[in-house]
Amino acid sequence: MTYRVLLLVSITVPVWAQHPSFEGIWNSASLTPFQRPAELGNKEYYTEQEAAVYEKNKAQEVNRDRRDGGQEADIARAYNELWFDRGSKLARTRRTSMIIDPPDGRVPPMTPEARKKFQAIQEKFAVHPADGPEDRPLPDRCLMFSQSGPPMIPGNYNDLYQIVQTPEYISILAEMGNQVRVIPLDGRSHLPQNVQGWMGDSRGHWEGDTLVVETVNFRFNDRSRFGVQYDGMTDKNLRITERFTRTSPDSILYRAIIDDPTVYTKPWTMEVSLEKSEGPVYEYACHEGNYGLAGVLAGERVQEKRAAEQKGANR
């Protein structure tokens, strides 16, 4: 009898069902800040009441349809609220920041060498922000976005992901910039180190019901950052470990451990809640419609010309 039951089970449960499914459309938008405001110290979670107050204040603070604050603030809000889609809630965990380790919820300090290099980079770009296309941040060039991952950091809009899963691969399409990662799950080794990609080289495996994705071989340049809201830096030693866990029928808990020993004094961990969404995910044809990059470069040339003329006139 027992055998017969076993036989039935082995036939009717497909390989498909052996691991949890992450398939579907997911949204990572929330009002949760990347780093914790310093005044909160080691406070990890808001209470329900605190969360309501935070959400109300934050929505008001970031609202770009406001007209107060003078001319400069007004111009800075030219990208008005129409563009933004950051949700109206904290992540369902009610955490006070996306960064959950170190305990202060902030990116750990850079190593002295990295800090020196980072400062030099900042100084260079302050004077030469747009000599050529490669001097521009990666999103300007449609190469990378904070959402692309890894790590997948939510931005101000287009925080949707579409995931399709087979027993051998998982594919994660980030709507932002139309960036897609196909991750093998079959235990193969990484590509040789001379092959580097802006999204790195990802390999996945299962640890129980958690999908773990290890990524190395990142391509990087002086403009490589983890997200638009944060001035991070990376180098060739970057290794990112992502963990995807189904925590409810409507959500995935996403964690990423960022380890780059030559840039940061210790590894750090971020957490995002991916919420089920109706979608649809639209095609974000970034490069095909990239008038911005040409505009930025042309504008910079005009400013140089004006500065040169000014110099000539003052002589």
Next chain:
Amino acid sequence: MAYHDRVARLIPAVVVAALLAVLSAPAQAPAGKPNLNGIWQAVNTANWDIQTHGPSPGPPALGAIGTIPPGLGVVDGGELPYLPEAAAKKKQNFANRWTADPEIKCYMPGVPRATYMPYPFQILQGTNSIMIVYEYANAVRTINMGPPREAQVDSWMGWSNGLWEGKTLVVDVTGQVDQTWFDRSGDFHSDALHVVERYTPVNENVLQYEATIEDPKVFSRPWKMSMPLYRRLEKNAQLMEFKCAEFVEELLYGPLRRKVTKP
């Protein structure tokens, strides 16, 4: 009793066999559907010219590397039924092909061109949707396998509704922009393009691909192209990151660089 014992002793073997069969099945697809999972590639010269063509010289500096390879066409019947005005446009496109082909700028290739570009693509067959990821330009599209929905906006890879007809995956593609071409020879379409693709497994490693092209603004009647698609059998076959946007920056933005004047 003896009979029951014998059956009982047999069952574990059956269980093991069944388990093995399930576990060793390659990339199992959702129940009852053909399995299209894999990395595929066309092996032809359709991206140069979907019609039969002889060899012709490319940019002189590149010598044999740049020479356009000859190849048999993929169009059923051979001729493309261009309307008179469209035939003139195609001629003009051909004359300007070394600057006007959207592939030069690393723009997403649209459907069906994405299928026969000289790069692999991967089909991921999930439970509710099918995603096709193309190595070229990181282009991607998701095929809606649920109730058909209309394209909400035009896009470079279009809007795809899929369904199964027996063992054939039929994909109806609409909502494509008018800026993609069929090949490097200037064959083109309008925003009225309607493509019906058919992916039929021939054996484990070959799909037969057909695309019926309908575009009343450009062609006098629908026409069809067909070709086999081959599975990439390399043990560690994978799509590589090929974000060519970076490699066309000099072409697109070079003139906007800062000019360093010598003192």
